[in-house]
Amino acid sequence: MATASTLTDLPVRSLSEEDLPAIVELTADRGWPPQVSKWRLMFAVSEPYGVEDPAGGLAGIVVLTRYRPAFAAIGMMVVASRHARRGLGRKLMAHVLELAGGATVGLTATGEGRPLYERMGFRAVDTSVTYTGELAAGAADDPAEARRVTTADVAAIAAADAAAFGADRSAVLAELVTFADDFRVLGDAEDGYAACWGMDGTRVIGPVVASSLVAARGLITSLARGGTGPVRLDISGRHPQLARWAVSGGLAVRNQTTVMVSGADLPGDRARVYCPVSVAIG
Numbered sequence: 311m312a313t314a315s316t317l318t319d320l321p322v323r324s325l326s327e328e329d330l331p332a333i334v335e336l337t338a339d340r341g342w343p344p345q346v347s348k349w350r351l352m353f354a355v356s357e358p359y360g361v362e363d364p365a366g367g368l369a370g371i372v373v374l375t376r377y378r379p380a381f382a383a384i385g386m387m388v389v390a391s392r393h394a395r396r397g398l399g400r401k402l403m404a405h406v407l408e409l410a411g412g413a414t415v416g417l418t419a420t421g422e423g424r425p426l427y428e429r430m431g432f433r434a435v436d437t438s439v440t441y442t443g444e445l446a447a448g449a450a451d452d453p454a455e456a457r458r459v460t461t462a463d464v465a466a467i468a469a470a471d472a473a474a475f476g477a478d479r480s481a482v483l484a485e486l487v488t489f490a491d492d493f494r495v496l497g498d499a500e501d502g503y504a505a506c507w508g509m510d511g512t513r514v515i516g517p518v519v520a521s522s523l524v525a526a527r528g529l530i531t532s533l534a535r536g537g538t539g540p541v542r543l544d545i546s547g548r549h550p551q552l553a554r555w556a557v558s559g560g561l562a563v564r565n566q567t568t569v570m571v572s573g574a575d576l577p578g579d580r581a582r583v584y585c586p587v588s589v590a591i592g
């Protein structure tokens with residue numbers, strides 16, 4: 311077994327789809343579900359990194375997603391419990407922070423990760439609450455007149471998104487056209503857009519970007535009614551009205567995390583960003 315000193319001397323390397331079995335084994339060690347579909351999205355749009363365990367498998371992982379011109383998201387930080395508290399988490403975080411250069415970096419921290427991130431200069435700016443369950447049909451939940459997104463819509467959506475998110479998510483949005491089970495846009499995209507994608511038997515609804523609460527609710531309702539089974543929404547603490555609506559529609563709180571930032575404040579007009587694509591990638 312690696313000692314405390316040798317563990318942090320081990321190199322950080324890029325991960326590929328070939329590492330997926332080892333990634334799933336590592337995350338299962340911390341009680342996380344496989345999330346294989348999300349990993350496929352991240353292999354397409356993000357930079358996953360890891361440190362190999364000399365005894366086999368992976369000792370730790372982290373994912374960096376860069377958005378031009380100056381924002382990056384960090385997610386999926388996991389260190390095997392057998393190697394915990396030996397500085398590997400700090401090493402992985404330092405590696406991706408250096409790659410991010412001077413960009414503003416955002417992440418969504420579990421209670422376990424937060425103290426380390428605070429020591430590394432991150433500050434809490436928001437909360438993110440995960441709601442899951444079956445969204446009941448209600449009188450106030452009129453589906454939006456949203457149409458399916460095609461590749462031809464991506465440029466207009468990316469332009470609207472750059473203003474709301476504050477950085478260029480065009481690569482992720484383009485990927486969602488084929489990756490998402492359903493991806494819808496209202497009017498000329500300034501009014502809103504949202505996607506829905508499957509993960510471990512749940513339909514994740516994200517991103518949800520909209521010019522108003524009514525538009526956000528309409529988009530979510532359209533997507534929820536487009537399939538069956540439980541849905542998941544990760545709602546920013548900036549949107550308590552949407553959170554209350556989700557609970558009144560039958561969703562339950564599953565998890566709460568802290569949105570943290572290093573560097574400048576989160577860019578864009580976050581009042582329009584109701585849900586991320588995924589908490590791991592922003």
Ligand SMILES: CC(C)(COP(=O)(O)OP(=O)(O)OC[C@H]1O[C@@H](n2cnc3c(N)ncnc32)[C@H](O)[C@@H]1OP(=O)(O)O)[C@@H](O)C(=O)NCCC(=O)NCCS
Pocket residue numbers: 314340386387388389390393394395396397398399400401418419420421422423424425426429
């Ligand atoms: C969060 C997580 C990645 C941290 O990984 P880690 O390798 O244990 O982190 P580090 O060892 O670098 O730092 C953790 C603590 O150990 C301490 N530490 C570091 N090296 C140490 C050493 N040689 N001896 C004793 N303590 C040490 C650090 O000071 C730090 O203390 P703090 O939490 O009070 O700030 C890990 O706990 C984990 O995988 N948790 C489950 C998944 C999760 O919640 N991930 C975070 C998602 S946001």
